[in-house]
Amino acid sequence: MILAVTMNPSVDISYPLSHLKLNDVNRIKSVQKTAGGKGLNVARVIKQMGEDVITTGVLGGTTGEFICQELIKMNIKNEFLKINQESRNCIAILHENMQTEILEAGPTLGFEESDAFLEKFRRLLGKVSSVTISGSLPSGLPTDFYFQMLKISKSEDIPVIIDTSGEALRQVLIHEAKPLAIKPNISELSQLLGVEVGSDVKSLKLALDHELFKGIEWIVVSMGSDGAFVRHGGDYYQVMIPKINVVNPVGSGDATVAGLACALKRNQPIETVMKTAMTTGMLNTMESSTGSINRLKFEEYYCLVKLEKI
């Protein structure tokens, strides 16, 4: 079983409009509401890949209840810490080929909630063989909160894949308890290192040689339609993918993390791990719903992923 963590899940609401009228009434005919948050995308794809998954994090209120119900509909186990604040809504208005987003910050957590969650997390580790942690931290939690989770996982000998950015990622990397894998994209990598990292092999290799990445077994730098650049131990790989028909690329990074988690959990060879992660990422772009793949297309696209050791 894999534990997929989303600390600040949301109800994602999409409002399609032919024209957005400012300072006026906009009436919406069809609304789509889904359980959102990067870790929930990861969980859905893990489930679609045929692995058992438990979702956790912090939620509350009627929005929190909606998220749980959506997960139950998909047969995904949920073990969230329930709090007395409402989980957030994230609204996307789709108009005139543009997307205007209104994102609530979500609950602010205090010491009590933080301790209660870490205790819950420790207990859940007894049921799983690996963990994925995705997305940003809710306000109120210290920036080293993921490091605190890593320390607990390390003490239980459970490997962790982390997909976050900014200070939360830096805090994970500067401490001694290391994640098994991280999956930055190029802009997250650039932000972390404070330099513009290019997509050529030389720049990527130089970036991943940075001291911050010492001791991390897997670094998967995802590069959208350009596939990925991977460092495994001391080896570098360029992972090339075919040109595909993209329907909705949102959540591809999360699907990549899901593929990575499944292959690592199955103890598959390193080539298989990289190819699986790329395939789930690609398959996500081919579906209209975010964080979803068609498992029936897996073999066909898996065979088209090519690796080159640098």
Ligand code: ADP
């Ligand atoms: P993130 O969403 O974290 O920025 P990426 O955009 O790099 O992640 O996408 C993750 C993976 O999904 C890529 O490595 C690739 O396998 C697949 N992918 C994303 N966008 C495309 C695309 N336009 N064409 C083909 N594959 C894509």
